[in-house]
Amino acid sequence: MKRFFYAAMYMLMAAFLSGCIQDTIVIHVKPDGSGTIEETSLLSNNMVDLMESIAGSMAGPGKEEGVQDNKDATKGSSRKEAKQTRDDVIAKMLKDAEKRADTFGATVKFISAKPVRTDTASGYNAVYAFQDISQVRVNQNPNDKMDGQKAQKSDSPKEEYLLFKFTKGPPAKLVVTLPTEKETAGDKSSAQESGKAVEGKSNKEASAQAPEMMKNIFQDMKLNISLQFEGTILKTNAAYRDGSTVTLIEMDFGKIISNATLFMQMLAVNPQSVGETKALLKDVEGLKFETINPVTVEFK
Numbered sequence: 545m546k547r548f549f550y551a552a553m554y555m556l557m558a559a560f561l562s563g564c565i566q567d568t569i570v571i572h573v574k575p576d577g578s579g580t581i582e583e584t585s586l587l588s589n590n591m592v593d594l595m596e597s598i599a600g601s602m603a604g605p606g607k608e609e610g611v612q613d614n615k616d617a618t619k620g621s622s623r624k625e626a627k628q629t630r631d632d633v634i635a636k637m638l639k640d641a642e643k644r645a646d647t648f649g650a651t652v653k654f655i656s657a658k659p660v661r662t663d664t665a666s667g668y669n670a671v672y673a674f675q676d677i678s679q680v681r682v683n684q685n686p687n688d689k690m691d692g693q694k695a696q697k698s699d700s701p702k703e704e705y706l707l708f709k710f711t712k713g714p715p716a717k718l719v720v721t722l723p724t725e726k727e728t729a730g731d732k733s734s735a736q737e738s739g740k741a742v743e744g745k746s747n748k749e750a751s752a753q754a755p756e757m758m759k760n761i762f763q764d765m766k767l768n769i770s771l772q773f774e775g776t777i778l779k780t781n782a783a784y785r786d787g788s789t790v791t792l793i794e795m796d797f798g799k800i801i802s803n804a805t806l807f808m809q810m811l812a813v814n815p816q817s818v819g820e821t822k823a824l825l826k827d828v829e830g831l832k833f834e835t836i837n838p839v840t841v842e843f844k
């Protein structure tokens with residue numbers, strides 16, 4: 545039963561916007577329409593720990609008993625294996641980063657990637673270049689970074705692309721089109737099945753432990769997407785502007801978890817897209833979601 549519980553929790557987390565992901569995308573735009581995309585993508589150490597727990601629960605009782613009998617002898621080995629697991633995760637993420645250029649558009653080129661480690665997460669910082677932002681697209685849903693999601697495309701939330709249209713100046717003008725609610729509405733059948741599995745009305749243990757486990761996973765989840773203009777913004781209708789920076793999304797799930805009622809509501813609703821999450825969290829203080837569509841920026 546425990547193995548089923550952990551597996552069900554893993555499926556729900558994968559469907560729930562990749563709760564282990566901290567994703568920051570900064571799009572640097574020059575007045576001629578060229579620029580770079582800087583992406584920092586981190587996998588929560590809590591998620592790595594959960595993966596290890598899942599692997600251990602599926603290893604069989606014999607192995608688990610052996611571990612129990614040799615706790616002191618294997619403590620150092622466990623720490624070494626945990627570090628190795630994180631090193632393997634980072635190595636894979638770096639390789640994936642090199643292949644991600646075409647997800648931003650056919651003409652976007654990979655420039656570089658380097659590992660990033662913090663006290664709570666591990667991942668990479670990558671830079672991509674483009675000559676014309678009109679040919680760039682950015683998926684606001686970080687779900688495609690979860691291992692295995694691409695293989696189960698039909699069961700994952702649909703892509704939610706931010707699209708751009710650039711007009712040369714002076715002044716230069718950029719129009720950003722956000723996904724509409726209709727476009728972000730996906731097939732909820734798999735979400736409902738996952739919810740039923742985790743809800744576990746016949747599994748009291750799952751019902752009692754699920755909220756705390758979800759808190760441990762989601763407390764580090766963050767999503768940020770912003771535009772950094774290399775020049776001066778002359779005019780914009782964007783709701784969140786700070787100097788030459790326009791923020792489109794700034795979502796910190798740590799602030800959501802501190803609101804117990806809201807957190808339980810999210811578990812019950814189980815939103816399957818960033819668009820659905822925006823609708824649920826639009827009135828939460830401290831979170832930023834651009835509601836104006838399209839966003840226009842004139843700059844030089």
